[in-house]
Amino acid sequence: MFGSTVLEVAIGLTFCYAAVALIVSTVQEALASLLRLRARTLLDGVKTMLNDPHYSGLARALYSHALVNPHDDGTAADERALKFKPSYIEPKLFAIAMLDTIQTLPGNWVQLGRDIDAVGDEQVRRALQSIYQQANGDLASLQAGIAGWFDSAMELVSGAYKRKSLMVSLALSLLLAILFNIDSIHLFSTLWQQPTLAAHLSADAIDKGAVSALMTLPIGWQSFPAQVDGAFAMQVAGWLLTASTALFGAPFWFDLLQRTVQIRGTGEKPQQRSKQEPSAARPVSVDQNA
Numbered sequence: 001m002f003g004s005t006v007l008e009v010a011i012g013l014t015f016c017y018a019a020v021a022l023i024v025s026t027v028q029e030a031l032a033s034l035l036r037l038r039a040r041t042l043l044d045g046v047k048t049m050l051n052d053p054h055y056s057g058l059a060r061a062l063y064s065h066a067l068v069n070p071h072d073d074g075t076a077a078d079e080r081a082l083k084f085k086p087s088y089i090e091p092k093l094f095a096i097a098m099l100d101t102i103q104t105l106p107g108n109w110v111q112l113g114r115d116i117d118a119v120g121d122e123q124v125r126r127a128l129q130s131i132y133q134q135a136n137g138d139l140a141s142l143q144a145g146i147a148g149w150f151d152s153a154m155e156l157v158s159g160a161y162k163r164k165s166l167m168v169s170l171a172l173s174l175l176l177a178i179l180f181n182i183d184s185i186h187l188f189s190t191l192w193q194q195p196t197l198a199a200h201l202s203a204d205a206i207d208k209g210a211v212s213a214l215m216t217l218p219i220g221w222q223s224f225p226a227q228v229d230g231a232f233a234m235q236v237a238g239w240l241l242t243a244s245t246a247l248f249g250a251p252f253w254f255d256l257l258q259r260t261v262q263i264r265g266t267g268e269k270p271q272q273r274s275k276q277e278p279s280a281a282r283p284v285s286v287d288q289n290a
Helices: 002-035 037-049 058-063 091-102 109-117 122-135 139-179 184-193 203-208 210-214 230-248 250-266
Strands: none
Touching: 002 037, 002 139, 002 184, 002 203, 002 210, 002 230, 002 250, 037 058, 037 139, 058 091, 091 109, 091 139, 109 122, 122 139, 139 230, 184 230, 203 210, 203 250, 230 250
16 A cells, blocks of 8 residues: 555656646747747857857858858848848858858968968957868868867857756746646645545646646645745745756656556566465375375
């Protein structure tokens, strides 16, 4: 009984956190798509990489290049006039576009070095000069070096974007916890006292509808607004605990939910028969001298 109660409580909590994480990730993806956050983050990263914060120099020239931004006509005077902002740039194509933008005489390695020396920004010029010298006359190596430089810069941008995404996930999950009063402490105590509330839960229920599946749990407001007292402090702690679980992501909780449901489905192992109990399949020896 104790083991069954623990398992049902674990399933109920995991089910709740999986549903919350799924709702949060869905809302976050919708916001990112609506606000085009990835495209804006990429553009900001390119401007930072090329030291062109006003989008008036090399960054603007690159975003006007067909290899970097093939869906735009290349006539935008500033970033607000861009009809399309890519969410991803292939590093190899970025390198080709960079060289095509800089060089004045294609195919001439010596002139390319002069063109790099003429780059206006000192930091960008020094980076390109270093890559140019290491390439030692090999155009493919030069392109690979610029592509690697772009990859390194975008890894920093990606890390910053992920940190912002975690903060947004935390804010959305906390808002969801308050809106539906998803108090992890209350949920745990209720499921512990009534483990049958989680008996029908499975991962398939979330797939059919995360919000409706979430409402099958003992959550929600009994009276609103809540009274500010000692119980309210525990309620706030329960909200924060629920919000923090969304940081693990929906795949983590779905995998854990499937594992716990599978454990519940196996049932109890049959008890092994005692060694002293006679077996019907054991042959009985007969004394032939009797």
